[in-house]
Amino acid sequence: MSAYTHLLFTVIHDFFGQAFVDSNWGLFWVTTALALVTLFYAIQTWKLVRVPYMPILRPRFSYDQEGNNRILKLRILNIGPGMATDVIVEYSLKGDSNILQNEKIDILESKQMSRRLNINHLQPITGDYYSKHKVMISIKMDCKDVFHKRHHYETELDVSAAAGH
Numbered sequence: 597m598s599a600y601t602h603l604l605f606t607v608i609h610d611f612f613g614q615a616f617v618d619s620n621w622g623l624f625w626v627t628t629a630l631a632l633v634t635l636f637y638a639i640q641t642w643k644l645v646r647v648p649y650m651p652i653l654r655p656r657f658s659y660d661q662e663g664n665n666r667i668l669k670l671r672i673l674n675i676g677p678g679m680a681t682d683v684i685v686e687y688s689l690k691g692d693s694n695i696l697q698n699e700k701i702d703i704l705e706s707k708q709m710s711r712r713l714n715i716n717h718l719q720p721i722t723g724d725y726y727s728k729h730k731v732m733i734s735i736k737m738d739c740k741d742v743f744h745k746r747h748h749y750e751t752e753l754d755v756s757a758a759a760g761h
Contacts, residue, residue, distance in 0.1 A: 680741065
């Protein structure tokens with residue numbers, strides 16, 4: 597044993613006592629450190645494995661023709677790679693807390709667009725109503741992925757801009 601190593605062990609022995617210099621304790625601490633590093637990488641790997649199964653929901657507007665009027669409808673698009681289940685969509689017109697609607701969609705596959713959701717209390721697209729009134733809609737979406745983990749999305753859409761197209 598070199599003089600430097602001997603000096604190091606002497607200092608450790610004097611500071612910590614014999615128990616920390618014992619080779620069994622050294623093996624214990626090295627094994628504990630290895631177990632913690634392995635646990636860290638196992639958690640990171642699990643997070644990476646889940647990514648391909650995450651749904652990502654985005655709202656879109658579409659039109660329906662009712663007589664001479666175009667009516668805006670809301671649709672939900674799953675742009676993520678995973679399937680969304682138990683999708684709950686809650687939407688309200690901004691500035692009017694009395695108008696709140698909920699819809700439930702059982703399953704929304706990856707790259708699939710939902711059925712049209714009716715937005716009650718919206719003016720038909722006739723005349724220049726939307727050019728004179730700024731109308732915003734607040735949308736909250738909640739869904740589960742294939743691992744039954746909940747995901748929440750919130751956004752606002754400008755109804756006036758969609759009606760102007």
